[in-house]
Amino acid sequence: MYRYSVEYFQHETLCDHEADQLYGLEKFWTFLKYSRQKPKINRKLEEILKNYKNLEDFRADGASFPQQFLPTKSNYSN
Numbered sequence: 001m002y003r004y005s006v007e008y009f010q011h012e013t014l015c016d017h018e019a020d021q022l023y024g025l026e027k028f029w030t031f032l033k034y035s036r037q038k039p040k041i042n043r044k045l046e047e048i049l050k051n052y053k054n055l056e057d058f059r060a061d062g063a064s065f066p067q068q069f070l071p072t073k074s075n076y077s078n
Contacts, residue, residue: 006039014045025049026058 009028016024028045029052041049052058 010042010045014042017045017048022058025052026055029058030055 009031013024013028016022025048029049032041032049
């Protein structure tokens, strides 16, 4: 069960990344950082993750949270 779940997580993370979303990548990076288990990581995903050393690296891109969900002035004007 665990192995399948991590493989699925990696697949979904790569799909997010290909769609220019870093949310899934940030969550997978966090999983790896705090997990006691060290799963085998997809080579492509491993290469992508080399660009991120800490959580601030994700925030620098402004993609920690999908932008369409952030409040803007236009959301509040009637």
